[in-house]
Each structure stands twice: as C-alpha cells, then as structure tokens.
Amino acid sequence: MVVVTLILLVVSIILIWKSSDWITDSLVPMAKHLGTSYIAVTTLLVSLVVSLPEIFTATYSYFLGHLDIGLGVIIGSVMANIGLIVGISAIIKPLRVEKSVVIRDGIFMVIIAAVVLLFGSDLQYSRVEGWVLLLLFIPYAINVWSFEKWRPKKSQKLKVQNVQKSLSLIGHSKIKLKPSALTFILGAIVLVGGAYLFSSSLINLNAILQLPEILVGIVFGAIGTSIPNIAAAIQGTRKGYVDAAITETFGSNIFTLLVTLGIIVVLSPFSIAGNVFYFDLTWMIVMTLLFVALIFKGYRYKEESLTRYEGVALLLFYLTLLVIHIVAF
Numbered sequence: 001m002v003v004v005t006l007i008l009l010v011v012s013i014i015l016i017w018k019s020s021d022w023i024t025d026s027l028v029p030m031a032k033h034l035g036t037s038y039i040a041v042t043t044l045l046v047s048l049v050v051s052l053p054e055i056f057t058a059t060y061s062y063f064l065g066h067l068d069i070g071l072g073v074i075i076g077s078v079m080a081n082i083g084l085i086v087g088i089s090a091i092i093k094p095l096r097v098e099k100s101v102v103i104r105d106g107i108f109m110v111i112i113a114a115v116v117l118l119f120g121s122d123l124q125y126s127r128v129e130g131w132v133l134l135l136l137f138i139p140y141a142i143n144v145w146s147f148e149k150w151r152p153k154k155s156q157k158l159k160v161q162n163v164q165k166s167l168s169l170i171g172h173s174k175i176k177l178k179p180s181a182l183t184f185i186l187g188a189i190v191l192v193g194g195a196y197l198f199s200s201s202l203i204n205l206n207a208i209l210q211l212p213e214i215l216v217g218i219v220f221g222a223i224g225t226s227i228p229n230i231a232a233a234i235q236g237t238r239k240g241y242v243d244a245a246i247t248e249t250f251g252s253n254i255f256t257l258l259v260t261l262g263i264i265v266v267l268s269p270f271s272i273a274g275n276v277f278y279f280d281l282t283w284m285i286v287m288t289l290l291f292v293a294l295i296f297k298g299y300r301y302k303e304e305s306l307t308r309y310e311g312v313a314l315l316l317f318y319l320t321l322l323v324i325h326i327v328a329f
Contacts, residue, residue, distance in 0.1 A: 015194030022187030056195030072217015083318020089245035090311025105250035130265025
C-alpha cells in the first residue's frame with residue numbers, strides 16, 4: 001500500500017509539472033502581447049503561476065477534510081521557496097536582484113508573514129482575518145502597478161523580456177505543444193486533476209504512516225509542489241538569470257500567504273495547535289527575516305545579494321528545521 005501511494009505521489013507531481021509547462025507555454029504569448037502596456041500584469045503572471053500547485057493542493061486538502069495538511073503545505077511552501085529554491089540557486093551561482101524590487105516585494109513579504117503570525121497569536125483564524133489577507137493583495141498589486149508604470153521605457157522592455165524568460169523557464173520541458181487556448185485549458189484541467197491526486201495521496205500516506213497532518217503537509221506536500229519550481233530556478237540560475245529565484249520567491253510567498261491562506265480561512269475559519277504557532281509560524285517568519293536580511297547585507301557591503309555561503313546557510317537552516325520537526329513530532 002505504501003508503494004502504491006508513493007507511486008501515485010510521483011505520478012501526481014509529474015502531472016502538476018506537465019500542467020505547469022502547458023499553462024506557462026500559453027502565457028508566454030500573452031506576456032508578449034501585453035508587453036509594456038500592462039507590465040504589472042505580466043510581472044504578476046509569474047507569481048500566480050509558481051503558486052498554482054500550492055493553491056490547488058492546499059484548497060483540495062481542505063475540501064477533503066484535512067485542513068492541517070493544507071496549512072502545512074502553505075507554511076512549508078514558504079520555507080521551501082527560501083531554503084530549497086533560493087538556497088540551492090545561490091549555491092550554484094551567487095544571486096543578484098534590484099534593490100528597489102527587494103524594498104517593494106521583500107519588505108512586503110516580511111510584513112505579510114508578520115500579519116499571518118499576528119492573526120494566529122490567539123491560535124485561531126477568523127473569516128474577517130481571511131478577508132483581510134485577501135484584500136491586502138490589492139495594495140500589493142497597486143504598488144506593483146505604480147512601480148512598473150514609472151520605469152523608464154528601456155527598463156520596462158527589459159523587465160517584460162525577463163518575465164517572458166521566467167515563464168519559459170517554468171514551462172521548460174523539451175516536449176512542447178503549440179501555445180493556444182487549448183493548451184491553457186488542458187494545462188488547467190491536468191493541474192486540477194494532479195493537485196487532487198496529490199492531495200488524496202498525501203491523505204493516504206498520512207493514514208498509513210500515522211504522522212501528524214501538519215508534518216505531512218510541511219514535508220511531503222510542500223516539497224512535492226515545489227519540485228517544478230526548484231527545477232525551473234536551477235535551470236534559470238545556470239543560464240545566468242541570477243535574479244529569477246529571488247523575485248519568484250517573493251511573488252510566490254506573497255501569493256501563498258495572502259491568496260491561498262486567505263481563501264482557506266474565508267471558506268472555513270479554523271483553530272491551530274500551539275506547536276503550529278510557536279514552532280512552524282514562528283520559524284517561518286524567522287526564515288523570511290533572515291532571507292531579506294542577508295540580501296540587504298549584500299547591499300551594505302557591496303557584494304552579491306546572496307553569496308554561495310549564504311545559500312548554504314539558508315539550505316542548512318531549512319533542512320535543520322525539517323529534521324527538528326520530524327524528530328519532535
């Protein structure tokens with residue numbers, strides 16, 4: 001039974017991976033069409049796409065009656081984006097990113113993580129707090145729009161090119177379908193099916209191994225949904241796109257905390273265990289603060305935004321938290 005469940009997990013990850021390919025293949029022409037006229041929209045496309053697996057998996061887990069798995073996917077994805085995606089990318093090649101983008105997105109990401117921690121301090125999330133999280137995405141989108149609108153024309157064109165490259169990296173498989181509405185619809189259908197199968201497999205794995213659901217979500221759920229993004233970030237870093245891993249992590253984490261968590265809380269307010277607040281949420285914001293602090297350290301000492309040593313530190317930090325989580329629970 002364990003073997004069958006693991007096989008289904010692998011199959012579901014492949015389905016999620018392929019569907020992400022088809023969706024992003026369809027969005028590249030859209031980004032080209034929008035161009036500099038709607039640069040904020042093209043900028044937000046990447047954040048949305050890299051967050052889709054987490055959104056569907058967490059929401060499906062909720063609908064299947066396993067809220068803690070969905071919550072674990074949300075918290076674990078934020079930490080995996082920083083520890084795995086950014087950490088591994090920085091180890092491959094030191095990363096650089098515009099300071100203005102870090103001020104716009106990085107600081108906002110820290111604020112949102114703090115808001116999520118604050119809302120959970122009474123060990124429960126109310127429907128009002130869920131709506132607040134969803135509505136907070138509006139000022140973020142407006143800020144991105146205002147920021148991109150006032151870029152110089154040359155900078156806007158370069159930014160759109162980078163967005164197109166980022167989308168191409170996410171949908172980076174060698175087997176390509178001609179981009180069309182059909183590939184988008186097919187990708188969406190397969191993504192929904194893959195996320196449902198992945199969520200069901202996580203629940204079955206939890207039933208077999210008798211592990212805490214929050215642990216299953218943080219370890220298996222978050223890492224599984226992050227695999228396509230890890231592959232894309234590694235490929236992008238190798239090709240010299242040294243800002244992709246950082247900017248996509250900013251966008252993905254903001255989407256995950258505001259949209260994914262917001263949707264779940266609005267659908268059904270819930271309580272959380274003390275260990276989830278004092279360990280998982282607390283260390284999530286500590287890791288987020290460390291990530292942004294290391295980037296600003298790079299600006300302070302006029303070096304790379306993230307060096308290889310700092311990439312190792314982020315990866316080891318993440319792996320240490322996983323080990324502690326597994327041992328403690």
